[in-house]
Amino acid sequence: MSNNKRYLVVDAGNTRIKAAIFNDEEIIEIHHFANTELQQLKSFLIDTRYHGAILSSVRSAKETQWMLQLMPNALLFRIQAKLPIQLDYETPETLGADRLANAIAAFHIAQGNCVIIDVGTCIKFDFVAENGRYQGGSISPGIQLRYKSMNSFTAALPLINITSPAKLIGKTTVDCMHSGVIGGIQAEINQFILNYKTVYQDLSIFVTGGDAQHFDFESKNSIFVNENLTLFGLYITLKEHAN
Template sequence: MLLAFDIGNTNIVFGVYDGKKLLQSWRISTDRGKTSDEFGILIKSLFADKGLSVNDVDAVIISSVVPPIMHTFEAAIIKYIHKTPMIVGPGIKTGLNIKYYNPREVGADRIVNAVAAYELYGGPVIIVDFGTATTFCAVTERCEYLGGAIAPGILISAEALFQRAAKLPRVELVKPDHVIGKSTVEAMQAGLVYGYVGLVDSIVERMKRELDGSKEPFVVATGGLARMVAEESKTINEVNSLLTLEGLRLIYERNT
């Protein structure tokens, strides 16, 4: 079995594969204060809860955008899973032709998503990942990773309103029925949700115009808040919550 981890700033998403079949996936918080023992015991207990055993894991692959946690996390994998993990980074075969000025600057999560999106939907394809930051990535018909855009995540935007405006409360992030809010809370929710939908559609439309090709780009969204935004978006074609894990599986296969 293959155990794949995507370490983000807010959450760690991981899943276990038997060949190409995803047996189980989990989402835990990215707690930089956890020790390697705490991570290891948590992973083992989550496995046991689903009737799985870490002893059946043959290999581990990790992508991360949180460098400070990596030493602790790798130590947990070595101690409790008894495997040396493959780390997505420079030197890893992805199949992408990366056109970034400095390819080392591209986040591992963006590369992994691009690999999965091109494999599943072909090119050109645009990937929108709703994480701590919202990232937009463009891949051509020829499997060229052109780059993209990075915007503050919707949760960051909500927290900034609460922190920087003295009279605005912290609100639950839900989609209101109307854009014209009848209370401060509704008005904030409308601005955050529908404003973010406008941001996403505007950036995607501009990226479509810049992508050369004979085909209309397919737009796939992933990440925790993807479904809420996609319900109102005019440009998102599909939501795939497992896109990053699929990319990790593909990259592992290409390197073994």
């Protein structure tokens, strides 16, 4: 039976802030605030009524505290909080909040071996074992970082921003850069998926991140795509903390 309890989840990233209202594990409202819309965010937080709230923030301590003051009794998401999964990670203090929240969400859904592919500023693979222990993963540059590095560290290569599917063989320098970045990331993703499937036959795969839309994923019927995976992981943590 559904209930009317509303839970506020706020994910404050470097370039934007996402705020969602959950009820019974479903998002019933979602809002996005740019860095220039902090006054709108303030009004939203003041006006929103909720049963419980959680904040994940990579912002400065000053900005994070400002948001917490607008969210009375909110839980601040951090490694030290009560978490639904265990960490087998040698440097937990360096683990990004988004990676941890994604892992929590994926394991809650899969209840078994799962790998999360987050295609954003960086391309992150994270693995949670069937016993609910986060193991780690990999990080590599995303689309824009690869384009910018070629422009920054060479004298002749231009700065481009092309995300459409690429031809295997480029006929111009720009086309070659496009093929190398988009095709290279696609090959990287495909090979990592194959590597994980070789080791873990009973495996659930989750995909999230703003740039995931630019790539094809093999065996799509066995891959779960969820652009709000991080928010869901924060919500699950909030409910776990309340129990």
